[in-house]
Amino acid sequence: MAELLYRLGKFSARRAWLVIISWLAVLAVAAGAFLIGFSSLASNFDIPGTASGEVTDALAEELPDFAGASGTIIFSTSDGSELTAEQQAEISALVDGAESLPDVATVIDPFATEEQRAEQARQLADAEQQLADGQAQLDAGRDQLNAGQTQLDAGQAQLDAAQQQLDGARAQLEAAGMPTDQLDAQQAELDAQQAQLAAQAEQITAGLAELDAKQAELDEGAKTAEMGSELLSMAESIRMVSKDGSTAVVNVSFSVPMLELDEASKAAAIDYFTGTPIDGVDVSYSTTIGQSVPSIFGVGEAVGLVMAAIVLIVMLGSLLAASFPLITALVGVGIGVLSSLSFSGLVSMTSVTPVLGVMLGLAVGIDYSLFIINRHRKQLLAGAEVRESIGLANGTAGNAVVFAGATVIVALLALNITGVPFLGLMGTVGAVCVAIAVLLAVTMTPALLGLAGERLIGRRARARMTDSPKPVKAVKPMATWRAVVTAIVSVALLLVIALPALSMRVGLPDGSSEPEGSPTYNGYTISAEQFGAGSNATLLVTAELTEGVSGETEVLEAQLAVARELYALDNVTAVAPIAVSDDNSLAAFQVIPAEGPNAESTDALVREMRALPPVNGDITLGVAGQAAINIDISESLLDVLPTYLLLVVGLSLLIMILVFRSLLVPIIATGGFVLSLLATYGATVAVFQWGWFADVIGLHATGPILSFLPVILIGILFGLAMDYQLFLASGMREAYVHGASARDAVAQGFRAGRSVVTAAALIMVSVFGGFIFSESTMIRSIGFGLAFGVLIDAFLVRMLLMPALMHLLGTSAWWIPRWLDRIMPNVDVEGAALERRHHN
Structure with missing residues (x-):
């Protein structure tokens, strides 16, 4: 080569x-x-095979209208006043014309929705009043029938007494041999009265039976109304227009899932709603359809x-x-x-x-x-x-x-x-x-x-x-005590910097991390202020209903059972059933958490819902929504982190054993890489999750660490760390092979390579550091992680810790089993053989 x-x-x-x-x-x-x-x-980001992906697939099959992507357009008055009738009309006109946009399935008018909800509440109140009136009428009818029955019983008692007297008189007349014609006439009259009472009794029985049937209907209606009222109360905080009337949210649903939605379709929706200004109204939108794409430079x-x-x-x-x-x-x-x-x-x-x-x-x-x-x-x-x-x-x-x-x-x-x-x-x-x-x-x-x-x-x-060359000063190895102190202090400092990594949380950026003043940032903050932080983290929950569920009442009972289970969870502010499949096999619910998509409570809520046992023993739940998707992606990336780290560490050992023909040098170099990686994690957590020195870099919001950053840092910092290790340690090995003592070789190799490694590291820190001031939090964190990682690895690990450890190891640093040395190819990385050949 x-x-x-x-x-x-x-x-x-x-x-x-x-x-x-x-x-x-x-x-x-x-x-x-x-x-x-x-x-x-x-x-957006996609990982196949996640739990939320399975839920989305089920929705696509059973409830396709709810499987697509969705986002919100937020209209708010510039001065915080209530939206006027004219402004509302202009917003509604925009909604009416939006369904012709590419990939748009439905657009919901917030004012019509609020009116429908108010109408539902009125209808429910009317129904409850009608039920109360009906119950009063039934009770009055039952009272009348009961009074009639009482009168009937009294009449029957009188007839029974008359019949008894008549029977006694008949017995006396028959005993005296006297005629009973007069008694027969009286008996006929009693029989007629008895028939009349029997007819009245049948009427009362029929009336009671009719009342019982009406009572059953009334009870069923009362039960349905009670369930509807309970469901409505659980969804009370889900609003499309803020309480003060200054903000209205337009829901835009697309016909394709978020991960398949073309960016052009999102842009078309944004352009449509922002392209027709409404006097006195500002327009912003959610990150699900308008997350900013960072500038490349x-x-x-x-x-x-x-x-x-x-x-x-x-x-x-x-x-x-x-x-x-x-x-x-x-x-x-x-x-x-x-x-x-x-x-x-x-x-x-x-x-x-x-x-x-x-x-x-x-x-x-x-x-x-x-x-x-x-x-x-x-x-x-x-x-x-x-x-x-x-x-x-x-x-x-x-x-x-x-x-x-x-x-x-x-x-x-x-x-x-x-x-x-x-x-x-x-x-x-x-x-x-x-x-x-x-x-x-x-x-x-x-x-x-x-x-x-x-x-x-x-x-x-x-x-x-042309001047005579200056004599080269002899390089002296460092003192052993100094090497010990350097190694101990370096390792201790790296471990201290790494401590914040113990509390690392990973996630994907939400609207709060968007550039201040951007439409997506404004949309996120306005939604949180007017509708609660959880409005930015809406979850979609599915319930697989049993095959025996049929009829409106049974479906409603199943929905209520699921809603109660969800509403009882901590950090749930609202639950609303939104759809049931045609065959009643799948029901969908909207769940609003108490906090935003990256809050620890929202993360815990998603996990808690997924851990719930089947409702009523047979209704299985699934959780989706953008917040759940972000959690799934973060979990998947954390799962692959150990495997990837082991692969990189193993690769590091193999490469350096081949290059340096040593066992201990690769081990300490790889250990140094792991320490610098952990320190980089710790510093990134301290700045971007804890907010330390956030003002220095202009970071206006903190949150979880970018979910794929830990994996990315492993791959990139490993490669760059090996670069600096190569340029420093190869010079040390060259000096050792040419006869210098092990400790002298460390000093000579370090002196030969320190200037170029210093310059190279400063250049990388400068280039990566420039990205810390990007508008995008994702780019900021990547730039910071790479800049800090290179800084800490080059100057603390490669130029302090490694020389100190190699000085302490002495000759043993270059030991390798003879059998392994014989079978390995000779990798002349620095081209020393070439240099000798062309200089001779």
Whole structure:
């Protein structure tokens, strides 16, 4: 590899314009592909196979109208006054024309909805009054029948007494042998009266039976009304118009799920509702349809580049030399990001993906070019011929660049094994940008150096080339006591910084983290103020009803049973049944939590609902909604974190055993990486979750750590940590192999590599740090995590802890079993063999 890069470097120096024009042509092709293939960037994230995804699938099959994405448009008066009738009419007119928008299924008029709810309440009150009146009438009728029955009983008693007297008289007459004709007439009269009483008794019995039937109907109606009243009371706080009348919320439902909704459809909805201004009314919207897509490059990033340029000028001592890493990095970023974005029409690409490509492309592009230029500059100062020096620099430092870049690329591509599609795509795009940065470093950098010739070094430096070389000062190893203190203090400091990571919570940004003053931020804050924080975290709960449930009353009973179970949970402010499938197999409910989507209570509520046993023993619940989706994504990413960390740690050990032909050096280097990673987690939690120093970086809202940030940091910081370990420890090994004692080799290798590693680390911190001031909280946290991680790993771990531990280990640092040493290939990362061969 070193010989190939040597030849490639000399060829690029000889054919400089051919190489430069070729890369510019590639950049032009990438720009053309971008113009043709770029579609849009997604503002949401997707992980297949989650619990909320299963609920959404069930809704799509049974209740398709509720399976699609939904969002809200918030209309509020500028001065906080009540919406006027004219303003309400204009909002309603907008609602009426919105269903023709692409992918829009239904749009709900808030004023009509509130009127319907008020009408329902009135109807329920009327029904209750009618039931009360009906019950009074039934009671009066029953009283009348009971009075009639009492009179009937009295008449029957009189008839019974008369019959008894008549029977006694008949017995006397028959005993005396006298005729009973007169008694027969009286008996006929009594029988007629008895028949009349019997008829009256039948009428009373029939009347009572009719009253009992009406009572049953009345009881059923009262039961239904009572259940309806209870359900209505549970949903009382769900409003579409605020209590003061200043704010109205328009619900927009789409025909496709959120994760499949085209960004153009969201934009069309926003443009429609904001395109017709209503006098005195401000329009904002929820993040589900209007989450801002961060700019790929802004002022903060430009400032970071300026800081990197200053470091380059100080390091290289020449404006010309300092410009080359910036040129190659910018060309590389342009090619990598534009070519990646050209595929956005074919694959769903999140808005963070190209920004990550810009971050990595700039940082490693500048650093890798710097390594080669710095090596070439030193060789020129030592009197080497320009093109030969370019070839040697490309074969030595360039070889290390290729190896370091390959390490970063492998770590990023390994994100695909997590099974998280958007994370794998982010890793792939990042790997592409790093690969292009490596190719530019070993081709375009030599071409620029060939054009510059000896002008690469300033006049003063060229003048010093003719002076007699100054004697090199002997490097003394550090004192052992100092190594012990350095190691202990470094590890203790890293552990202290890592402590906040113990309380890390992960999630996805909500509207509170949107840029202040943006429509999405305003929509979130207005909704929270007017309708409660939970209005921004609406949950969708499904209930699988049993097959025997049929009829309106049974369905209502099942809905009430589920609603009671949900409403009884802590941190639930409202529950409302919203739909039942045609076959009564699935019911859907809207649940409003007490706090926002990223609150700990909302997280606990989702878990509690999912842990509930079947309602009534046979009604199974499922939970979806954007808040639940975010929780599922965060959980899935946390689940893959240990696996990915183990993979990266194992990869780290294997690579360094191969490079350094040692067992202990890889172990302490990997341990140092883990410590710096944990410290980065801790610092990120302290700033973005706890709010420490939030004002310094202009962070206006805190919350959970970006759910995929811990995984991303592992892959990127691992690759960058191995870069610095490689450039420092390879020099130590080279000195040890050439006869220096183990401790002298540590000092010599550290001195040889510290300046370039310092400059490279400062450049990366500057580039990544520029993204801390992005408007997007997601980009801020990624930029901060990478900047702090590089800072802590380069200066505390690689330049303090590692040299101290290697000093303490002494010769044992380079021990390796003979059998393992024999079977391993010889990886000459620094190209030492090439340098000896071409110097002889």
